[in-house]
Structures are given as C-alpha cells and as structure tokens.
Amino acid sequence: MTRPPTPIETEAGVRFELRRRLAVVYASAEFLFEDLEGELTHEQREAVEAIISASSELSALVAHGPEPTDPTLTADEYASATTSTPAVSDSTPFAIVLAIEPGPFATALTEQFERSGYDVDIVSDIYAIDSSDDDSGAADTARYVVLDVGILPDPPTESLNTVSERVKDPSSLILVSTIDDRTLPTPFMGISGFLSPRATRETVATVFETQHVDLADSPRVVVATAPGEDPGDGALLERLESLGCIVETASVTGIDEYAALHDIDCVFLSEAGLAVLDESDLVALRTPASGPPLPVVAVGRTAMDTEWVPVCGYQQFTRRSLSAVELAGEIRLAIDPEGP
Amino acid sequence: MSQEVLVVEDDEQISEILSYRLEIEGYDVTAIGDGDDCWEYLESADELPDALLLDIMLPGVNGFGLLRRFEKDDRYDDLPIILISGRGLEDDVVEGFTLGADDYVVKPFSPSEVVVRLDRLLQ
Numbered sequence: 001m002t003r004p005p006t007p008i009e010t011e012a013g014v015r016f017e018l019r020r021r022l023a024v025v026y027a028s029a030e031f032l033f034e035d036l037e038g039e040l041t042h043e044q045r046e047a048v049e050a051i052i053s054a055s056s057e058l059s060a061l062v063a064h065g066p067e068p069t070d071p072t073l074t075a076d077e078y079a080s081a082t083t084s085t086p087a088v089s090d091s092t093p094f095a096i097v098l099a100i101e102p103g104p105f106a107t108a109l110t111e112q113f114e115r116s117g118y119d120v121d122i123v124s125d126i127y128a129i130d131s132s133d134d135d136s137g138a139a140d141t142a143r144y145v146v147l148d149v150g151i152l153p154d155p156p157t158e159s160l161n162t163v164s165e166r167v168k169d170p171s172s173l174i175l176v177s178t179i180d181d182r183t184l185p186t187p188f189m190g191i192s193g194f195l196s197p198r199a200t201r202e203t204v205a206t207v208f209e210t211q212h213v214d215l216a217d218s219p220r221v222v223v224a225t226a227p228g229e230d231p232g233d234g235a236l237l238e239r240l241e242s243l244g245c246i247v248e249t250a251s252v253t254g255i256d257e258y259a260a261l262h263d264i265d266c267v268f269l270s271e272a273g274l275a276v277l278d279e280s281d282l283v284a285l286r287t288p289a290s291g292p293p294l295p296v297v298a299v300g301r302t303a304m305d306t307e308w309v310p311v312c313g314y315q316q317f318t319r320r321s322l323s324a325v326e327l328a329g330e331i332r333l334a335i336d337p338e339g340p
Numbered sequence: 341m342s343q344e345v346l347v348v349e350d351d352e353q354i355s356e357i358l359s360y361r362l363e364i365e366g367y368d369v370t371a372i373g374d375g376d377d378c379w380e381y382l383e384s385a386d387e388l389p390d391a392l393l394l395d396i397m398l399p400g401v402n403g404f405g406l407l408r409r410f411e412k413d414d415r416y417d418d419l420p421i422i423l424i425s426g427r428g429l430e431d432d433v434v435e436g437f438t439l440g441a442d443d444y445v446v447k448p449f450s451p452s453e454v455v456v457r458l459d460r461l462l463q
Contacts, residue, residue, distance in 0.1 A: 027361075
C-alpha cells in the first residue's frame, strides 16, 4: 500500500499539471495572435493579448518550487527520488556567489543551485565581491562567482575588469545578462558577450559561429558607438571586413531602429556605446516581434586573459524571458561542460 | 522538398498545435505520442527525419532513455534534437545537453520560439 502524497508532493504535482496546461493556453493564444487563421479585430486582439499576458504571469508564478521527478512514480518512489541530492562531483558543496539584483528571480535561482547541492551567497553589487586581502570576502570561499552584467556600474567593461581582479581565479567568473523586457518578472536576456578590440580574426570568426551568423552570407554588421565617439583605430573594423562582413558604423542612439531599417545581422557595441545604450533599445534588439534576436556583442578591454567572454542566458529568446531553471542549467554547463 | 520533423509529445493538444504551426512554416510533420513507438518508427525508417522535437516525459521509454539509445548508435549522431521539458529542473537541461540534445525549451513554451530554434538548428 502506498502512503498518501505529502503537501510538497501535491504542490509539485499541481505545478507540473499547471505548466502542462498553460502550454496549451499559451500556444493556442499565440496561434490566434499571429493571425494564422485570419485577421483579428482590434478588440479580439486585445483579448488575446490579455490571455497571453495572464498566462505568462501565471507561468512565472508556477515556474519555481518543488518538482516531481516523474509524475508516474508511486509516492514512495517519488519520496525516495526527491530526498536524494543531485550529483555534485565532490562531497564538499561548491560555493557560489550570485552577484545579481535581489528579488524573486534571485531567490528562484538560489533554490535551483541549493537543490543541486551548492552553497549560495547573494550579493547585490560588485563591491560586495570582496578582494582576497583579508580572507573575509564572499569570493574567497566561493568556487564560482556568477555575475549579472546588468549590475555593473558604468562604464561596464571597466567595472568588469575590477570584478575579475577581485576573484582569485578569473576562470571561475561566470557572466549572466539581465535586461527588463517589461512583461515578466524573470528577465534574463541581454548581450551575448564581451569581445576584446584586439581579438584575432579567428576569435571574431568564432563569435559569429556561436551567434549562429553565417559568414558565408556576407552578414551586415554595425559597430555602434556613443554619440560623437570615434569608432577607434579600425582594427576590429578591418577584421570584420576581412571576414566578409558588410560593416557600417552608427550611433547607439536608436540603434534598434537603425538595425531593423538596414537589415543588420549583428551589433557590436563600443565600450562607451555600451555605457550610454538605452536599455529599451537593447530590449528591442533582443526581443523582436518575429525571428531570432539580434546578437549584441560588447567590445571592450577584457582582463580575463581571453579575447571572448560569452554571457550565459543570451541564447534565450523570443518574447519570453529566461526562467531561473534555464539560466541555472546554462550556468551549470558553464561550470562543468561535461555535466554531472 | 520539405524537411521532416518528428514531434514526440504525449499531450495531444500540445502536439497538434505544434504540428500545425510547423506545417504552416513548411515542415513535413510526423507526430508520435509514445517513446516506444518513436524508437520503433526511427529504427524502421530508411531515412531519419531532419529534426526531432522530443518531450522528456513520455509513456514507454522517456526522452532521456531515447537519448541514451541514440548515443549508442552512430546513425543518430547528426540528428538535431530539441528537448521539451515539462519540469522546472535545471538538472534536466544539463542532462539533456550531456546526452546529446542540441537545444531545449521549457513548458509552457511559445510555438513560434520553437520554430525559430528549429530553423536555426537546420540552417
């Protein structure tokens, strides 16, 4: 005889079923919204938008919490499965510092890591990632520092260099990116990574490959700078041209409209351009109404002995924010590409 | 010629919506709702589909079980696979990638997002 489910198991089951049915609601509403079966009236469109918005919010509410390991398991099997700690490769839990804005998303991300056996410490600004001078800083005991590039003070690339000097091993610094897409409380979508302006031709080619931009198609790229800023000594421009790109330069002001108008395939932001970029423009680049988001690469000094520093979470798109589950998965892969 | 996508999803409504959306985009879709049936279909097919959309939770052998079988057979090395996860566990994401999936989406998902991801994989 099996025992009745515990409250946690019941909650897990409800979450699973809600998520499954929400998938139908969301997909059906989106189907109508895209006019695939005929054009909607203004009022119908508003009603469908309300369904999409409400189901998105509900999705965010049920996104976090206990999960069934397998809905077909018996209660005993389920209890056994949920009490085991997911594998971490040694007996001492890894310590992680999450340098991100505190809030529901940070809490959900913390829960994901704690569930996998990590010790998590949240700090809300880069200065709390202490130096190793007095052995008291959070980074001293942490194996990994996960930094939201959205909390970097301006200029971001300079602040990033400051952080990288504060962690013992720069390779343990994992970048994630957040911007507010104005619709969901779990917004992790932003820049694709940081590229050194001195990066070799091969490294720049790798960036295109990771962004799924095919160089054989002679992609159109724009190097966006702060208003009045000189595009630089031209080293990056030359490399881009040598790879077959059609290169343009523009101001970051209204860069989203520029990119749409000129059919741009990838945006390179100068250090000063990144510092003055309007967040809503970045949102527009990364959450297009249709099609994949435009890759946005920040160009600046990288103090981590590498020419290209990718950012976790950037691949998530379109019109749907990255969940804590997805981001935690990407971070785990960045920590250990071979998996548990 | 249309590219063939095999949708393996046990929820009929999700499978129907996804299949219809993919067909509108010009894909030739085959939908299967059971892991064992999926394995049987693939093993008896002369040619593999161009891509596989694979739910993790399935009757019969589940998504991870299928990925483990694919790992043991070179024939599946180049088959692009997008995992569909109904659970909110990042371990699923990690395990899916380590077992050879190329991408993943978590329910509830946007069908147009799946189309974009599929287009990108098949580029």
